[in-house]
Amino acid sequence: MLSIALGHAADALCHCLGEFRELSATMTARRTTSRSGDESKPMTADDQVCVSGLLESGAALSIHYRGGVSRGTNLLWEINAPRAICSSPHRGQAQIWR
Numbered sequence: 794m795l796s797i798a799l800g801h802a803a804d805a806l807c808h809c810l811g812e813f814r815e816l817s818a819t820m821t822a823r824r825t826t827s828r829s830g831d832e833s834k835p836m837t838a839d840d841q842v843c844v845s846g847l848l849e850s851g852a853a854l855s856i857h858y859r860g861g862v863s864r865g866t867n868l869l870w871e872i873n874a875p876r877a878i879c880s881s882p883h884r885g886q887a888q889i890w891r
Contacts, residue, residue, distance in 0.1 A: 796820075799842050799858045802868075806856075810872075813854075816846025824861065 820839040840860040
């Protein structure tokens, strides 16, 4: 499921900023259990993915996407340009924006 959610976020990013020219990615499992109410179950699926690369324009890009509920900003889209920084924090995930 994590790769699907990241795919939706990356699709929105590419729609706005352009396609990737090159990239690399790493996935990892950091949490060992998942809770549902009072029940705890073992978790074996990857829950974080890190992507870095270059866009067709030559701009550098990095994404860190993790599963689960965040105690902080759920989605932070930040663009650093020579003359400005655009930061847009959101409560939801990229695939459920309206």
